[in-house]
Amino acid sequence: MLNEPEQIDETVINKLRSMARHGQSPSEMVRQLRVCLGMTAHIVTLLSYFRHAFCLTLADAKPIAALSRNEQREFEDETLLDELLLPAILNRRSEWETFTQ
Numbered sequence: 001m002l003n004e005p006e007q008i009d010e011t012v013i014n015k016l017r018s019m020a021r022h023g024q025s026p027s028e029m030v031r032q033l034r035v036c037l038g039m040t041a042h043i044v045t046l047l048s049y050f051r052h053a054f055c056l057t058l059a060d061a062k063p064i065a066a067l068s069r070n071e072q073r074e075f076e077d078e079t080l081l082d083e084l085l086l087p088a089i090l091n092r093r094s095e096w097e098t099f100t101q
Contacts, residue, residue, distance in 0.1 A: 008052050012036045016053040017096060026085035027078035030064065043068065050085075055095040060088035
């Protein structure tokens with residue numbers, strides 16, 4: 001689906017999808033992703049995982065990068081992240097649910 005060079009861990013993808021199914025917020029998913037990949041995971045890697053897990057376009061996933069543009073790459077407004085990212089995840093649910101095992 002995506003042309004990123006890094007290997008995507010399907011276990012992590014399934015974890016993200018499960019979190020979404022259980023109503024967890026995108027900001028909670030980002031925190032979990034950082035636990036799985038390491039706190040220093042590159043922002044492009046985080047974007048790739050969200051795009052792959054939820055069939056998102058780059059524009060859909062852009063809030064992850066746009067709202068973490070500080071030295072620590074931490075989100076200063078998780079509520080805004082959730083408001084921007086959750087609709088895209090939910091709008092594409094029928095697509096990403098078809099990939100769930």
